[in-house]
Amino acid sequence: MSPSHQPGHRALAALRSALAAASEREDLRVLAVPVELDAHPERRELVERALDADSSSTISDHEASSAAGVFILLTGLSGSGKSTIARALREELIIRGNSVTLLDGDQVRRELSAGLGFSPEDRDTNVRRIGWVGAEIAAHGGAVVACPIAPYDATRKAVRQMVEHAGARMVLVHVATALAECERRDRKGLYAKARAGELPDFTGISAPYEAPEDADLVIDTSEVAVADAVARIITELDR
Numbered sequence: 001m002s003p004s005h006q007p008g009h010r011a012l013a014a015l016r017s018a019l020a021a022a023s024e025r026e027d028l029r030v031l032a033v034p035v036e037l038d039a040h041p042e043r044r045e046l047v048e049r050a051l052d053a054d055s056s057s058t059i060s061d062h063e064a065s066s067a068a069g070v071f072i073l074l075t076g077l078s079g080s081g082k083s084t085i086a087r088a089l090r091e092e093l094i095i096r097g098n099s100v101t102l103l104d105g106d107q108v109r110r111e112l113s114a115g116l117g118f119s120p121e122d123r124d125t126n127v128r129r130i131g132w133v134g135a136e137i138a139a140h141g142g143a144v145v146a147c148p149i150a151p152y153d154a155t156r157k158a159v160r161q162m163v164e165h166a167g168a169r170m171v172l173v174h175v176a177t178a179l180a181e182c183e184r185r186d187r188k189g190l191y192a193k194a195r196a197g198e199l200p201d202f203t204g205i206s207a208p209y210e211a212p213e214d215a216d217l218v219i220d221t222s223e224v225a226v227a228d229a230v231a232r233i234i235t236e237l238d239r
Helices: 007-023 043-050 080-094 105-110 120-139 151-166 177-187 190-195 226-239
Strands: 070-075 098-106 143-147 169-173 215-217
Touching: 070 120, 070 151, 070 226, 080 098, 080 105, 080 143, 080 169, 080 226, 098 105, 098 120, 105 120, 105 143, 120 143, 143 215, 151 169, 151 190, 169 226, 215 226
Parallel strands: 070 143, 070 169, 098 143, 169 215
Antiparallel strands: none
């Protein structure tokens, strides 16, 4: 496999590895034939006979990228329950034998995106960084759970493109808990500060949240328990 996460590069790298191995062994000969053989058994037989080959194998982009993982992006307002679901989902995926990376919004802000503010441009940069890191991990077979607010539709779509371009799968979960409920919880007192004008550009109050229309799942934690939310996501992953 190539270190690159481009699926086409993986197939090419596998072929190059086979050719390199053959160059080191006098008893082994490898020839690359750029034709579709799996759908035409008779063509495979003709090619093997023409090349005097004992056997042949097919390398495809699909097979080369089959080890790619999944990026699960939970988006929603502050206090919607994203982090709670994300942590429980990570534990369930670990139990199921997955290698899991949790990209929590607050932690990413402290480490990966230290220095960024909450302007539209900085929010976009923060989520794109999460998307890039997640795509790299998922491309090599890992499961990634990320739970930033991710308020902008265009940015979420850009992340999906990164992940799918890497040959991995993205599952977008809209944690659609209503603003009133999120504000009622207000565990960190952020909504109160935003209402008082102490926190400018606060999503849902003084900055917009663009609800996704392309979500794979929509979950309202005022109606769905955490365990049930995790079960729904697992069911979606198993599709």
